Every structure is written in structure tokens, then in C-alpha cells.
Amino acid sequence: MTKSELIAKLAALNPHLYQRDVERIVATIFDEITNALARGDRVELRGFGAFSVKRRDSRTGRNPRTGEAVSVTEKRVPYFKTGKDLRDRINREFAAELAARAEPKPEAGKDMG
Amino acid sequence: MDQRTITRADLSEAVFQEVGLSRNESAELVEVILAEIAGALSRGETVKISSFGSFTVRDKGQRIGRNPKTGQEVPILPRRVLVFRASNVLKAKINNTTPTTADVEGE
Numbered sequence: 001m002t003k004s005e006l007i008a009k010l011a012a013l014n015p016h017l018y019q020r021d022v023e024r025i026v027a028t029i030f031d032e033i034t035n036a037l038a039r040g041d042r043v044e045l046r047g048f049g050a051f052s053v054k055r056r057d058s059r060t061g062r063n064p065r066t067g068e069a070v071s072v073t074e075k076r077v078p079y080f081k082t083g084k085d086l087r088d089r090i091n092r093e094f095a096a097e098l099a100a101r102a103e104p105k106p107e108a109g110k111d112m113g
Numbered sequence: 114m115d116q117r118t119i120t121r122a123d124l125s126e127a128v129f130q131e132v133g134l135s136r137n138e139s140a141e142l143v144e145v146i147l148a149e150i151a152g153a154l155s156r157g158e159t160v161k162i163s164s165f166g167s168f169t170v171r172d173k174g175q176r177i178g179r180n181p182k183t184g185q186e187v188p189i190l191p192r193r194v195l196v197f198r199a200s201n202v203l204k205a206k207i208n209n210t211t212p213t214t215a216d217v218e219g220e
Contacts, residue, residue, distance in 0.1 A: 001153040003162045009149055010142070021132055025142050028131045029124050030165045036119040038206045043119040048147050049195075053207055076207050078166070080197030086151050087195065090170060093155045094193035 037078055047085035054079050121147075154195060166199040 001009075003026065011022045033043050033051055043051040058074040082090075121143055128139035153160050154168055161167040170193050178189040205211060 001150070001158050001160045003165075006146070006149055006160075006162075010145065013145065014142075021134075024132050025128050025134075025139075026146065028127050029143060029146060030162060032119070032124050032127045034165065034203055034206055036117075036123075037203070038209070039117075041117045041119055045121055045124075045147060048151060049197075051197075078197075078199040078203055078207055080168075082195040086154070089151065089155050090193050090195060094157070094170075094172070094191075097157070098191065 040076075045083065047083050049083040049086060050081050052079050052081070053077070157193070162200075164200055164202040166197055166203055169196050169198070170194065171196055 007019070007022050007026055010026070011017065011019050014022065017025075036043050037051055037053050040053055042053075053076045056075050056077055059072050061070050061072040062068065063070055121140070125136065125140040125143045128134065128142060129136050132139070134142070150160050150168065154170055157170055159167060159169045173192050173194060175191045176189050178187050179185065180187055199207075
């Protein structure tokens, strides 16, 4: 699913909204999360997950091609931790998918035990 | 400055301020957006939000784990994990740097 597919889905679910409003709603949400992380804030969406920023200290890295030592400055990286509800749901559906793959669907008319 | 925690309430307030829907409807839309993303991920789909990042699911095979306290071996069942990869635009904003043209086009 891409951002435009998400927008199309939301527009279909909310026929009373203009497409451009749906676009602004989606943009606002991701801008809000981005700005919070840029300030160093945390974004916690219960059941979904939490975004935070982690600091990476400066270090001496190496150019993998030449082997040359280069200094890498301290930087901040975004991090996402999946929420419990979403993690459980993803795995529940994954388990169902695995079970369906393992035993092919019983054919109609056959004895199902 | 102290670190703040942003929640659903802040997101729906932003939608309310920005788009001018009622507070109730703004909150509902935030919920629906999260639900749509969660639904796609549960079906095993990748969710790609340009200039923000992508959420992908990755399948992990079964392996033998160990209870670190008792040393007892326990089987870890196959599972599916969610991985978020931030876009270069998001990484640049977090570091207050300008993304290069290549970063933006690579989205």
C-alpha cells in the first residue's frame, strides 16, 4: 500500500470529504510525527507502535571500497517499535496463513473427519 | 528542553487545526488511517509512505532459543516481524540537514 492508495481508500470511505482534504489529513499526520521526531520528541500510538529518536555517537568509519578511514559525525536516527496489539495481530494472521498453507482446503463432499 | 510524548490526541488536534473538521471527526480519521495501515500490514503487505518511510513485514523461521535464566532450550515458533525503514527525507529532517536531490528522488 502506498500513500496514494491510502488516500484513495480514505476518500472512498469518506465520500463527504474532498480528495484534497483527505490528502491534507494524511500529510498533516505524517508531518506531525516528523516534526515531533525532529524536535527530539517521542510519538506513542498505543496499539500501533512508538516512534523515537536514537543517538549514534561519532565514530571512525571506513570507506568499504578503499579501506580509507573516515570520521562519521554524531547523528540521530529514527526508530520504530511495534505496539503489542499490532504485533499480536500480525502474528495471528501469519499463523493462520501458515496453517492454511500446511493443510490444503478440504474438498467439498469429502469426509472431513 | 524536556522530551515530550506525542499521542493520538496531538495528531487529531493537528488535523482539527489544519483541516477544519470537527474534533470528533479528526480523531476518527486518525484512527481510520492507523487501522488501514495496520490492516495492510496484517495481510503481509508493505506500506510505503513517500518522504516518511516504509513499513515491511519480514518472516522469521523457527529456531531454538534459550531461557537466559535457566539455560533451558525452548523452541521459538516461526513469526512475522514489522520493520520500519525511515526515508532519507525523514532522516535528514531529524538531523536538520538538507536531503540531497538523489534522496528525494529515491523515495
